[in-house]
Amino acid sequence: MNLNFLLGDSIISPLGFGTQLNLEAIRQGETALQSHTNLSYQKDSFYAGIIDNDLLDEAFSRIGNLRAYTKLEKMMLLSIHQVLEDFPYLDLERTGLVIATTKANIDELGKGRFSEDRLMLWKLGEVVAKFFGFQDKPMIVSNACVSGALALKLGNDLIQSGRFDHVMVAGGDLVSEFVLSGFNSFQAISPEPCRPFSNDRQGISLGEAAAAMLIGPKTGKGETRIGYIDAVTANDANHISGPSRTGEGLYSSISRLLKANKVKPSEIDFLSAHGTATAYNDEMESIAFNRAGLQDIPVNSLKGYYGHSLGASALIESIITRHNMLNNELFASRNFTDLGVSRPLNIIQQHRSSELNLALKTASGFGGCNLAMFLKKVQDE
Template identity: 65%
Template sequence: MSRNYLLNDAIISPLGFGTDENLRAIRNSESALKFHDNSKFFEDGYYAGLIETEFIDEKFNALGDPSLYTKLEKLLILAISQVMEQSSIVDLSTTGLIISTTKGNIDELGKNKFPSDRIYLWKMANVVAEFFDFQQKPIVVSNACISGALAIKTANDLISTGRFENAIVAGGDLVSEFVLSGFNSFQAISPVPCRPFSKDRQGVSLGEAGAAILIGPANSYTKEKVEYIDSFTSNDANHISGPSRTGEGLYQSIFRLLKNNKINSSEIDYLSAHGTATVYNDEMESIAFHRAGLESVPVNSFKGYYGHTLGTSALIESILTKHSLLNKELIASHNFTESGVSKDLNVIRKNDNKNLKLALKTASGFGGCNLAMLLKKESL
């Protein structure tokens, strides 16, 4: 079986229109989370990472007519376009398109600006695929907040079975009224920028972004590359929105992943956590990591930089994990103050340089879904 790699990528977020711009921002401890007072759900305003539509349209003008596409479709197209520009060898007749999202074009509900079927995830995906003339129908992965990482797993599996020669995984979600009202109903939105794993955390902050990455065999000219090793998923079947108090689902994902690949927890150099800054998620993760013997591994959450970007979050964080491996750098967990979980974790407090080879990326989501993914740096 051929090995697949995380190749060219793009992140479109409030921190920049491209991965390099995003990396520079987070290295400088910049955050997309800003105060907004234009919501009917929050009398005193809220913090989120939002991208101005006018800015997106300005960038999109180089590609096409912005009025023909929704905000989310434009984010996806912009991200995929950057990957395509970096990947001149991509053959669209043999390349798959896999899109991860949780809510798609839900922000268009009731606006009547576009045909009503654009609300459907499959239609949104078709619109994006047709923009580039992908020859095969796009695949949508929508499994709560593990969607972005699950889409990478799906791409690897379909390439490995011969469905595609390679695949572009793209993800996107927006901070819509629908999403804001949903999280508000849980009383889960933090009144300040989120503080993952911190004692003074008060809840989640939301964000919006688009991202894309090429998955497939690496060419021989790549001196250093990041290999996709494997992923395991598990559902704790605990509650529609609350994770297992024992961390069972996430633990099982990690345990099976390490066992199947004959890897000891001591071999993991870096752990990119889900880290939403909600009371139950952070606690669940700390327990699962402790049970898996990962309490000493350097760990961070990128939510303090971007907020929770839902179906894009695990994709963005996988891309950033890839670059952490390649650049030999550990990025501080933004806004972390003092540990607020029952099991001690080695939370990264400041940026550091360290030779990294093997990384573990985890994600968890509503409905009890969990995923653990192994990524490995290879050098020629």
């Protein structure tokens, strides 16, 4: 079966509109997480990564009509537009579109600014496909917080099954009152910027973002590329919101991935974890990673830079991982203080250079879903 590659990408986040701007911001130690008080429902201030509407409109006005699109649509359209700019000859008739989102335009619920069907997740796909002229009906993956990486897996499989030549994978979610109030009712919102894996972590911070990634077979010669190797999902079969105390599903997804690809834990150079900074999630991850023999692999969570961007997060983390591998660099796990999980982990505490050939990306989410994915550096002969 032919290998597919991560060919081009874009991240639209408070850290910048474009992957390079995001990478540079992370290198400078910046964070999207700022204190906000302006949402009507929340009395207390909270930390979140929110994209400035004026900046977004300024950027979007160059490619589309500001009044015709919702905030999330603008973010997502911008990200795909950026990727397509690098691939002007892409045949959109043979390119699939897969979109990862948990709540899509949920912030429009009850507002009446757009037609009622704009709340439908498939409508988001329709709007995006029409904007660029994708011919095939878009596919929407809505599988909680593993959606972004699961969309890559679906895209890869649909290319390998012969349905498409390339697939554009996009992801996006907003910081909405809907989601914020919900996580608040779960007592899961941190009063300060989230601190993944730390002993003083107090919960998640939310962050909004969109991202896009083109995957497909290699083009050109003599390049270093990042290949999508494989991904496995596994359900905890334990609880719909609480992570398994034994890390069952996450462990199972990792161990099946290792086995199917005949990889030993020591061959993995970098682990891009989920790391939401809730007490139970991070603890669960530490247990699963140790059960899988990954305790020595350099690991980080990017939630301290972006907050948790839900359906977009695993896609963004895959994009950052791709560039980390191309640049042979490791990013510090921002806001980490002292280890606050019961099993040892090799948390990356400072940005540093490191030869990266094989990376493992993991994610977990409500509904008991877990995902593990391998990305590998491939050097052309």
